[in-house]
Amino acid sequence: MSALFVPLIIAIDGPAAAGKGTLARRLAQHFGLPHLDTGLLYRAVARRVIDAGHSPTDAEAAAMAARTLRAEDIRRGDLRGPPVDEAASLVASVPAVRAALLAFQRDFARAGGAVLDGRDIGTVIFPEATAKLFVTASVAERGRRRWAELRARGVAADRDAITAEVQARDAADGARAAAPMVPAEDAMVLDTTELDAEAAFARALELVGAKLAALGRAP
Ligand code: DC
Numbered sequence: 717m718s719a720l721f722v723p724l725i726i727a728i729d730g731p732a733a734a735g736k737g738t739l740a741r742r743l744a745q746h747f748g749l750p751h752l753d754t755g756l757l758y759r760a761v762a763r764r765v766i767d768a769g770h771s772p773t774d775a776e777a778a779a780m781a782a783r784t785l786r787a788e789d790i791r792r793g794d795l796r797g798p799p800v801d802e803a804a805s806l807v808a809s810v811p812a813v814r815a816a817l818l819a820f821q822r823d824f825a826r827a828g829g830a831v832l833d834g835r836d837i838g839t840v841i842f843p844e845a846t847a848k849l850f851v852t853a854s855v856a857e858r859g860r861r862r863w864a865e866l867r868a869r870g871v872a873a874d875r876d877a878i879t880a881e882v883q884a885r886d887a888a889d890g891a892r893a894a895a896p897m898v899p900a901e902d903a904m905v906l907d908t909t910e911l912d913a914e915a916a917f918a919r920a921l922e923l924v925g926a927k928l929a930a931l932g933r934a935p
Pocket of ligand 1: 808
């Protein structure tokens with residue numbers, strides 16, 4: 717590898733159920749990069765706190781769970797849906813939890829590049845990312861998507877209640893003091909309200925491609 721090699725890092729941030737995960741996976745496949753869903757780290761911390769019988773508002777317990785997180789914790793099958801959704805947002809507001817998860821996220825991408833999706837990738841984890849997308853959609857559409865996702869997994873849920881939960885989680889993630897969810901100044905905003913997964917991917921490729929061209933990098 718040349719000393720001048722700068723790995724391709726694509727940062728994808730945005731609120732819950734905006735389509736970040738699907739988009740990140742497809743971009744990673746397209747560019748031949750590994751993908752890290754950083755929300756899984758916070759979800760795994762929340763799961764460990766709950767399993768140990770602590771409250772997700774217990775900052776000490778959350779910090780300890782984050783410091784001792786193992787790779788297999790993020791491969792568990794029970795990290796999505798309530799009560800982990802809300803608990804993940806709560807543990808994510810603890811600065812010591814975020815600090816404990818920082819090195820893992822940076823190491824994941826440093827050597828060979830990566831696509832990472834989360835809330836603070838372009839602002840905190842990789843402010844120097846090659847391309848940054850802030851993926852969003854209307855709250856009604858995101859609520860509908862989360863509700864449909866739950867239904868597909870056989871979880872009965874009330875659509876209005878799910879939409880309200882998504883909205884409350886975004887408000888908490890955006891208002892917290894530690895690494896709040898905000899678009900990086902140089903992020904390209906992609907609103908997927910009217911786009912299906914295919915159209916969102918096509919638009920993301922255009923945006924990332926234009927950024928690479930502006931930097932004089934081959935796609
Ligand atoms: O993307 P997700 O819904 O799986 O994320 C779960 C929670 O983790 C979400 O409420 C906010 C938090 N999170 C975060 O604070 N920073 C990240 N980089 C990723 C997720």
